[in-house]
Amino acid sequence: MSISSSLNAGVSGLNANANKLATISDNIANSQTYGYKRADVDFASMAVSDSRSPYTAGGGRWYTAGGVRTNAIWDIGAKGALASTANSTDLAITGRGMLPVTTVSSLGGDATTPSGSDFYLTSTGSFQPDAEGYLRTPSGLVLLGWEADLNGAIPAQPRDSAAGLVPVQLNRASFAALPTSTVTLDANLPATETQAGKAGAALPVNVEYFDNLGASQTLAMSFTPTVPAAGAPQTNTWTLAITDQASGLSGGTYELVFSDTPPTAGALASVTQTAAPAAPLTSAYNAATGEIALNLGNQPIMLAVGSTAPGGSQHLSQLSDTFSPVGVTKDGSPAGTFTGIEIDEKGLMRASYSTGFTRVIYQVPVVDVPNFNGLRVLDNQSFALSNASGSMFLWDAGSGPTGGIQGFAREQSTTDIANELTQLIQTQRAYSSNAKIIQTVDEMLQETTNLKR
Template identity: 35%
Template sequence: MSLSSAINSAVSALNAQSSALAMVSNNLANTSTIGYKTTSASFSSVLAGSMSSGSGAAGGVTVSSVANVSGQGLLETSSVSTNMAISGSGFFAVSGATDDNTAYYTRNGEFSVDSDGYLTNNGYYLLGWATDADGNITGSATANGLKPVDVDSISTIAAPTTTMSMIANLPADAATNATFTSSVELYDSLGTAATSEVTWTKTGENTWTASFADPTLASDPTQTVGTVTSDPITITFNADGTLASTDPASPTLTIGSWTTGAASSSVALDLGTAGAASGLSQYSAGTDTLTVDLEAKQDGVAMGTLTGVEIADDGTVSGVYDNGMTRSIFKIPVATFTNADGLSAMSNGIYQATSESGGATLRISGTNGAGTIYGSQLELSTADTNEEFAKMMAAQQAYSGAAQIVSTAKSMFDTLLSAVR
């Protein structure tokens, strides 16, 4: 084994430990980077020749980087509703532009809404599947169905009245053919507020009818905006004042010919439970002036505008509106890989699929081995300061030892040259 071989081996050690220190430095620099995954040094020995009879040529060492992409960082609560994190395996799918079909992947969930309404992070657009109001994916739940998540795609929303519960006491001491009126508020499919007058008529002992007038505009009672097409409802009470039955058994208020251009309405009416006084009842009022005070609750709402975004644990992106409604807009998939550590790393915490990683498989959050998406949370860097400092000291010691080998070999060369002289 020659002095030259010793120097070559030591030089390879200097190069390897320098690379290892660079990896440690990069890890320490990214201890606060959201979703950052550490890189570790992997050393391999190199033999310059065979060793026999107690002699041989010194080799050296090489180093390669090992990406710990599949490592899990701690989750931290965020005050930003559009921030999200994945607990478990998988990545968010992103694209470099709204019209870019190339998918990239990241664990950095620090997304925010840009000026155009898209969820973006460091210039990359979050990809998801569009959904209907019930959260069902409307297109293909594949890579071809992915599109940039645009929270402004449904910036306004309204809901028609489809159900209405009615609570009132119809005075038992009213005379036959006596009539009373009250009103109910309802909304058409365009969110237009309207009012319909209900006429209660006592037709006999323990028997009443309820008829609805054509709805008028809530802001202008003189303007009729629709036509009631359903028949009056017959209501029968028991001798104890509780509701006995209604005809039809499942009463419905139907309205057509909305002048607003809205679709025809069908409102299921809940008048109470037979044998109970939970809805309509008939008891003596005991006063000279008889009235019907109606309490009606319905599920329609006027038009509302988008005020915020919420992200559920199943990856559903919902819009929050100022009329109190919340509607599903997109579903965010989790992209998993056979070998996530084989992904190619890019700047800004972005990864690209390679032949080593395999192609992405898109899954619903928390299903089939995919990690779970958590809204208003962020995944912290996997870099541990204590661990990185330990690696740094080990690299420093190894580097110093290799440098000492070079220094010693130089001294030995100097001694040899002196002997020649």
């Protein structure tokens, strides 16, 4: 009977608007929740009658009310405004994409790659180190990233799976040292010392370097002029001797010849190895780069003295009569303790140490999927992959379609309070109207019952 279908339609309208009210309530309740994605309800009609139904004996067609049904939807792809914070590991995405995370409950004793069932996404998070050094949110989401090697380089990783991602654990970077790999020696050698009658005394230069364990060591170098016989012209030639004081072994000797002809007067003209280093040390001069490649057994150091190629770099010179070690520039740092961390827009996480140096320890990628609105919605503003979302791809932050990673920032809720209150009024009126339908049907049925009297 059509009047009965009207009653059912009214009931379905009440249920549908109750669902709508539930989403509005959730949206308003989470208007201050960082990373919250607004929920909504999609209303769809239900057809019970159709225009092809046969005519009845009365010469017309019956219409049966089908009512309404609803589907909950989340606008996960929408981005909230970014709010500044005072915590360097408060993270948000400046565009498309999400952060990879796992849960505290899924962690074992060591940092391990999360399984597919333990891999989740979030658009923002306030990450702080816990007692074990894991960067996690108060709700238990742990940040994932690719771990760097000891040189700060990120090994090649798969981009279409979580394999290679590990929980970010700062305890693994509590102490670190940076071994010296480059030394640049700028000095002027006195040209007059290569004249006849000079003493030919060696001019020493000691250079500190840091070994692989962060200990301070010394490269002892000396420049000895080649003094000609009486009456002979000056040689403009020096012998560079290198000794690694850590091992007490020679790093080789080199003959340095300087030009005395304009326009290159005073510049290096040639560098020739005259004695090989003691094993296991090795060394060799590269004229193009102007560097002596030293290998101190298990630590390579590039010693820049100057190029003999036209237009090459100049570090050693031979002018006037004064020995002037202008300066020594080197990298490396002794062992230091962890003092802080920052993440740049490319997702590179740099640890700072008490000795003043920094190094990359992790890279946090940005996760992209074809359909963000197809992700499964979970607690704590986290999401999981699904068939509807499509397969993920891990991008370097800021590359491809993805946005960069912003530290000192959180993404705010996508709830618009004014819009929600407007929809609240509309939903209330729609609910009341559906209740009126039920009341009217009840009165009509009562009239039908009264016909019996």
